[in-house]
Amino acid sequence: MKDTNSLYLSIDEEDIETGLCILDLLGFNDENKTEPLCINFNRIKSRLTVYQNPSADKQTYCLPLYHSVRCPARRYTQELGNNLTIPKLIKVSACVAIESTDNKILLARKTEILDLFPKYWGFPGGKTNHRENPKDCAIREAISQTGIPFKISPDGVWYSNQLVEIEPILLYENLYPNDLNIGLMRAQHVTMFFRAKIPVASHEIALNLQQNEIDFAVWLAKDEYDDIKMDYNGTLEGLLRSRRSMQINYSQLAGVAPNSIGEGISEGHKIALDIIFSAQ
């Protein structure tokens, strides 16, 4: 039974059938809702639940939920009424901002051939598997997409015999395309963002990028991110799948994806970067 104060997001595709804006469903009419929500992942029922009311359950995280200021799901209902072509299910996905001891964050570019988010820059991540905890999902995707040798065990995530500090940062209603002017919405995810601090410097980490999904990666520092936001010109030392280095222009990371050259950082990932870098 659903109660009116909860929104149930099904991981095992049995529960919710909607293409409506999740913030609308929760009754939030502000464009930028940042008030913390409580979320809980039930491994047995394989279900992520977003609550408006706090819970005493210690498995419950309290996180802010964001969506795009251009949220196409909200515009669907406002402009198109009931004549919608919408995704049938909201998927739960997860991603992780990996932070090195020299305070850089790993960003990867999705390959051009992907159906969803092609050439978008962001943290490694992907959809959860059946009964998979979002944190485990984020780390599993990070291992497969970047080759960083994390080890997932029942007592936590390890890197080179050290326990990795992982914290959830935010939830984001992730839509593709993320603008109704680009096309009708084909995918709707709730993405849980994590931050993982690894105990080594960025230059000490040998990346091994996954064929098909990721074609470039770059370690981004706060001052570089600030310069990119100011539209300054510059380059970063990026890495190709072949492990050769390559110059990445600031313009490739500028603005919200898709920018004028079809790249840019995914909007939710920019919100997470702002939170992480503002705390450094």
Ligand SMILES: [Zn+2]
């Ligand atoms: Zn929305």
